[in-house]
Amino acid sequence: MIRFKNVTKTYKNGTVALRDVSIEIEKQEFVFLVGASGSGKTTLIRLLLREELPDSGRIWEAGRDIVHLPKWRVPYLRRNIGCVFQDFRLLPNKTVFENVAFALEVIGRPKHVVANQVPQVLELVGLAKKRDNLPSELSGGEQQRVAVARAFVNRPLILLADEPTGNLDPSTSQGIMQLLDRINRTGTTVVVATHDEVLVNWMRRRVIELDHGSVVRDQARGVYGIEGAPAATLGPAAAVSPAATLNPAATLNPAATLNPAAAVTAAGAPSGRVPAVAGARRARGQERG
Amino acid sequence: MPVSAEYVARETASNLWRNRLMTIAAVLTVAVSLSLVGAALLLKQGATRAEAEWQRGTEVMVWMKPTASTNEIGAVGKQLGALPYVVHPCTFRNHMYDFFEAKRLVGSVWGEAGVTPKETPTSWRCTPVHPQDATAVIREFGGQPGVLVVSAPLTQIRTEQHVIEILQWVFLLVALVLLVSAAVLILNTIRMAIFARRREVSVMKLVGATNWFIRLPFMSEGLVQGLLGSGVAAAVVYGLHVILDRLGSSTSGSVLAQMRMTGWEVFVTDVIVVVIGVLIGTGGSAIAISRFLDV
Numbered sequence A: 001m002i003r004f005k006n007v008t009k010t011y012k013n014g015t016v017a018l019r020d021v022s023i024e025i026e027k028q029e030f031v032f033l034v035g036a037s038g039s040g041k042t043t044l045i046r047l048l049l050r051e052e053l054p055d056s057g058r059i060w061e062a063g064r065d066i067v068h069l070p071k072w073r074v075p076y077l078r079r080n081i082g083c084v085f086q087d088f089r090l091l092p093n094k095t096v097f098e099n100v101a102f103a104l105e106v107i108g109r110p111k112h113v114v115a116n117q118v119p120q121v122l123e124l125v126g127l128a129k130k131r132d133n134l135p136s137e138l139s140g141g142e143q144q145r146v147a148v149a150r151a152f153v154n155r156p157l158i159l160l161a162d163e164p165t166g167n168l169d170p171s172t173s174q175g176i177m178q179l180l181d182r183i184n185r186t187g188t189t190v191v192v193a194t195h196d197e198v199l200v201n202w203m204r205r206r207v208i209e210l211d212h213g214s215v216v217r218d219q220a221r222g223v224y225g226i227e228g229a230p231a232a233t234l235g236p237a238a239a240v241s242p243a244a245t246l247n248p249a250a251t252l253n254p255a256a257t258l259n260p261a262a263a264v265t266a267a268g269a270p271s272g273r274v275p276a277v278a279g280a281r282r283a284r285g286q287e288r289g
Numbered sequence B: 001m002p003v004s005a006e007y008v009a010r011e012t013a014s015n016l017w018r019n020r021l022m023t024i025a026a027v028l029t030v031a032v033s034l035s036l037v038g039a040a041l042l043l044k045q046g047a048t049r050a051e052a053e054w055q056r057g058t059e060v061m062v063w064m065k066p067t068a069s070t071n072e073i074g075a076v077g078k079q080l081g082a083l084p085y086v087v088h089p090c091t092f093r094n095h096m097y098d099f100f101e102a103k104r105l106v107g108s109v110w111g112e113a114g115v116t117p118k119e120t121p122t123s124w125r126c127t128p129v130h131p132q133d134a135t136a137v138i139r140e141f142g143g144q145p146g147v148l149v150v151s152a153p154l155t156q157i158r159t160e161q162h163v164i165e166i167l168q169w170v171f172l173l174v175a176l177v178l179l180v181s182a183a184v185l186i187l188n189t190i191r192m193a194i195f196a197r198r199r200e201v202s203v204m205k206l207v208g209a210t211n212w213f214i215r216l217p218f219m220s221e222g223l224v225q226g227l228l229g230s231g232v233a234a235a236v237v238y239g240l241h242v243i244l245d246r247l248g249s250s251t252s253g254s255v256l257a258q259m260r261m262t263g264w265e266v267f268v269t270d271v272i273v274v275v276i277g278v279l280i281g282t283g284g285s286a287i288a289i290s291r292f293l294d295v
């Protein structure tokens, strides 16, 4: 579904944002893109949206070579891709319903399709009751749900999310992740760039880590720890109903109190970048060792 | 992909309304500048028409002294007949003809002033092939024996033509300046509309709206401004025509009367005015879109 082959991206000012990146993401996969600030996550997503072009290398997406895609076809590429951002990007003077409907209207979908699809997707994200509210009348989590609904309403093949939970508190973030997971189950490939190690640990999906523009880790069924038996307790079931399996305290101060099973440090895992988490890991390491 | 007309109409209307002050300014400037363009075009057409009229009527008249002898009259007639640049034959008007013509033109005063037919000069009348050749006739026959005076309505024509020509250029120049400012005003309103809608535009790009879909409401906004402005201008041009026509019909023989135009000519002028308005509107918005709308 997505394939990067030796992709290098240098910005005009000379910053090398991606260095010889090769990645393959299959249909229906759920992938986390992690890495420190400035490691190139957003750049990778911008390449997938064809907001930027790489200097070298090739990118295939939804069966198309998107580097050589003529400019006029870019809108049609984007119709196959949904995208969510940290700042929601909703239109403040439109209601929830109108915001979602807008995405269909501007690609020329007929009225009856809009009337049919929008309520469905609002139901999916749990905002059917708030359809006539303005974004300013919603909580951050609800706003992000609207953004997800808008990204998904055209049933894209791929859903990209750039730090979708960056502005949300942990429990709200979980709700958004659950939603992305549910969307993934409908067959949509999901790529989430995030700093949120807790959520990554909790979800147990493939993790690709970038560091200064290079892929330094690509882990299937990504746990921050080695594939230990305890991981099984946080399988897909956990993703469906995480609140039940997560210690409530973890939501408030997850790094310190997270279920140890979910936070075993992997051999190649970065350490020291997020002090609190690293500290917790060290403590747990002692506990286990 | 079909772009829904309803969508474009709705977005255009909301853009125009949001920017209504700028819109009014742009429409008025378009209206004023195009009214001037229209007036200049009317003048031009009128002048062409009047000129044709004058050309037909540009007779050179060689007035013979009332006392001129038959020989003198015959000599002048012979010379005129040999000129290559007049339409042959030239006609000779006798005392009686000129007497009654003068009476008709200036009224009975001619007779009452004691001027008898015998005292009225006779005349040779020739039509030059080109009106400007009349001067040559004037030069050649000015001092000939028996010739009283050579006259042609030329000098008057010259000044009138000159005035109309200058007026026309002044109108066109002012109109050009105003047209440029109208285009800039339209450009600016579109720029403001693009700025006001940058969030929408970025979402549209994100979800895969085509470039045309994004551009069309802005294009049509410029188009509507051009159309509104040129519509007003077309009405002004028509009004001007009606007024001039009235004046012309009440003062027969005047320049205005000679400039009178048909409805068809005014219609063509209005069409030109509207076409220019449309070009300015779409041109202004096209520039704004290419410069400020990053799609």
Ligand SMILES: Nc1ncnc2c1ncn2[C@@H]1O[C@H](COP(=O)(O)OP(=O)(O)OP(=O)(O)O)[C@@H](O)[C@H]1O
Pocket: A011, A012, A013, A015, A016, A017, A035, A036, A037, A038, A039, A040, A041, A042, A043, A044, A195
């Ligand atoms: N438009 C740009 N022009 C120049 N340099 C840029 C541009 N965008 C990003 N960069 C640089 O490219 C590098 C990668 O940036 P990118 O935004 O992809 O990182 P990121 O992983 O998304 O970071 P964060 O986690 O903070 O969002 C950084 O060094 C950044 O400064």
Ligand SMILES: [Mg+2]
Pocket: A041, A042, A043, A162
């Ligand atoms: Mg980023």
